[in-house]
Amino acid sequence: MYRALADAIADAEAGGTTLAVVALASESRDHGRPVEEIRGVLARALAVMRGAVADGLTGEMRSASGLVGGDAAKLRRGPPGPLSGTPFREVLARALAVQEVNAAMGVIVAAPTAGGAGILPAVLTGLADARPVDEARLIDALATAGLIGAVVAERASLSGAEGGCQAETGAAAGMAAGAATEMLGGSPTQVGHAVALAQQATLGLICDPLGGLVELPCVFRNATGAAIALAAIEMALAGIEFAIPVDEVIDTMGEIGRTMDVRYRETAGGGLAATPTGRRLARERLYQIKRA
Amino acid sequence: MVSLLDIIGPVMVGPSSSHTAGACRLALLARGLVGGTPDVAVLELHGSFARTGEGHGTDKALTGGLLGFRPDDDRLRDALEIAERDGLPYRFEKTTMEGEVHPNTVRMTLTRGTEHVVVVGSSLGAGRVRLTEIDGYEVEITGSLYTLVLTAEDRRGSIARIAQLLADASINIATLRLSRKERGGDAFMVVETDEAVPLVLCDQIRGLGWVRRVRALDKVTG
Numbered sequence: 001m002y003r004a005l006a007d008a009i010a011d012a013e014a015g016g017t018t019l020a021v022v023a024l025a026s027e028s029r030d031h032g033r034p035v036e037e038i039r040g041v042l043a044r045a046l047a048v049m050r051g052a053v054a055d056g057l058t059g060e061m062r063s064a065s066g067l068v069g070g071d072a073a074k075l076r077r078g079p080p081g082p083l084s085g086t087p088f089r090e091v092l093a094r095a096l097a098v099q100e101v102n103a104a105m106g107v108i109v110a111a112p113t114a115g116g117a118g119i120l121p122a123v124l125t126g127l128a129d130a131r132p133v134d135e136a137r138l139i140d141a142l143a144t145a146g147l148i149g150a151v152v153a154e155r156a157s158l159s160g161a162e163g164g165c166q167a168e169t170g171a172a173a174g175m176a177a178g179a180a181t182e183m184l185g186g187s188p189t190q191v192g193h194a195v196a197l198a199q200q201a202t203l204g205l206i207c208d209p210l211g212g213l214v215e216l217p218c219v220f221r222n223a224t225g226a227a228i229a230l231a232a233i234e235m236a237l238a239g240i241e242f243a244i245p246v247d248e249v250i251d252t253m254g255e256i257g258r259t260m261d262v263r264y265r266e267t268a269g270g271g272l273a274a275t276p277t278g279r280r281l282a283r284e285r286l287y288q289i290k291r292a
Numbered sequence: 293m294v295s296l297l298d299i300i301g302p303v304m305v306g307p308s309s310s311h312t313a314g315a316c317r318l319a320l321l322a323r324g325l326v327g328g329t330p331d332v333a334v335l336e337l338h339g340s341f342a343r344t345g346e347g348h349g350t351d352k353a354l355t356g357g358l359l360g361f362r363p364d365d366d367r368l369r370d371a372l373e374i375a376e377r378d379g380l381p382y383r384f385e386k387t388t389m390e391g392e393v394h395p396n397t398v399r400m401t402l403t404r405g406t407e408h409v410v411v412v413g414s415s416l417g418a419g420r421v422r423l424t425e426i427d428g429y430e431v432e433i434t435g436s437l438y439t440l441v442l443t444a445e446d447r448r449g450s451i452a453r454i455a456q457l458l459a460d461a462s463i464n465i466a467t468l469r470l471s472r473k474e475r476g477g478d479a480f481m482v483v484e485t486d487e488a489v490p491l492v493l494c495d496q497i498r499g500l501g502w503v504r505r506v507r508a509l510d511k512v513t514g
Contacts, residue, residue: 001293001294001295001296023296024296026296027295027296027297030293030295031295038296038297041297041301042297042300044303045300045301045303048303048364063307064347064349065347101306102306102307103306103307104306104307105305105306105307105312105349105352105366105368105369106305106306106366107303107304107305107306107364107366108303108304108305108306109300109301109302109303109304110301110302110303110304110309110313110418110419111299111300111301112299112418113309113417113418114304114306114307114308114309114312114313115307115308115309117306120300142300143296143300145299145300146296146297146299146300147296149296149299149300150294150295150296150298150299153294153298153299154294158299158417158418159310159417159418161310161395161417162417175299211344211347212340212343212344212347212348213307213344213347213348214306214307214308214348215307215347267340268344285347286346286347
């Protein structure tokens with residue numbers, strides 16, 4: 001797999017093809033698996049993603065602690081806002097939906113992790129269903145997202161315990177932004193700018209879940225992370241360029257993660273987890289789980 | 293080497309790739325070491341597993357793994373009830389392990405009939421796992437390949453014999469690690485292979501006079 005997005009972009013541009021194609025070719029070479037077989041695994045992942053979106057939108061999912069759940073359905077059934085009826089609102093609803101399913105021990109695709117699992121399915125299926133986009137292009141988009149995530153894993157990190165939330169929902173936003181930009185007709189170079197635009201917006205984002213549970217603020221970080229991805233897609237497809245090359249933005253995320261205080265890396269020792277209310281809620285809810 | 297399919301995956305029951313999917317995989321590997329669902333199990337949780345495990349369903353995921361459920365099996369949610377219904381006394385304890393121990397670590401003491409094992413493993417993030425100790429022997433088992441765990445007399449030519457048997461069955465060795473506690477004591481061999489080792493071959497290896505124990509573990513990732 002590529003270690004720099006710049007190399008993948010150069011190969012795709014030179015070959016007059018997409019990042020999905022070069023990513024699938026690279027994966028096939030590395031692991032000795034036919035491209036069709038890899039696409040088959042991605043097709044199954046896509047089906048699970050769609051299932052999680054549907055389950056979450058029912059509004060029936062509740063986490064063991066009761067801290068989160070039912071908010072995805074509010075965006076579907078609740079009072080309208082200025083962006084009602086647009087893909088924006090639908091994407092927010094789907095991101096919350098998948099994370100509510102995750103918190104309730106439902107089946108999801110960790111993409112790249114369980115904590116950031118709402119963003120990619122929300123952005124890809126939310127935008128695809130509004131068009132519509134066919135299944136093969138959605139599978140291509142997952143391959144592109146996988147390429148972006150693999151580069152982030154190599155150069156920085158995909159773990160909140162290592163790099164904070166920028167490495168989980170931040171990386172997911174970058175993956176979703178790049179993948180959807182390509183799915184909607186953007187060039188490999190535009191994909192690079194989309195990833196950079198999304199990732200720069202999440203630099204420094206800490207991982208501070210109440211009680212260490214993947215619930216609060218994780219569920220909402222998925223919705224806002226998806227919103228950042230949408231902003232990046234809109235800008236990149238309009239031809240806006242980000243001056244710092246995408247690989248350097250990713251390196252910056254890694255560097256910030258390595259120097260981030262341990263309180264902000266999934267330990268519940270700082271941030272929202274350490275607020276008076278955060279501590280109280282965690283205490284009460286963990287007690288409730290033990291009694292259940 | 294990072295695989296695209298590690299990034300888009302695994303398909304798993306939430307909420308945490310390390311505390312839920314990883315925990316399940318560790319228990320699946322441990323289950324393989326006693327050859328099936330253990331009758332009795334004591335699971336000692338260390339670090340973050342002990343601190344936030346209940347909220348992440350780590351207890352359910354470990355129990356589910358011992359029952360043979362994989363990370364994407366939605367029966368994981370009800371694993372504690374299923375174990376109780378089946379009369380399996382699985383006990384959880386919190387512990388603090390000495391030395392440089394990964395924050396997400398569990399020590400599992402399992403019994404199944406006459407089989408018994410004490411195994412330590414850690415969940416490394418994004419669902420990746422590593423067994424670090426089996427019955428006091430240091431190991432490094434990731435479950436990304438098929439794994440053969442052998443206990444044998446410490447004697448010359450043993451590795452060559454095992455390697456030959458595997459080669460004859462067209463099984464490719466990816467890694468091989470040998471350790472022993474003392475000279476002349478038991479040798480402990482961990483062989484990771486690209487292909488699964490069939491039962492008949494396990495029996496054949498078991499039939500070698502100097503081999504005491506053969507345990508074949510399935511892949512738990514990829």
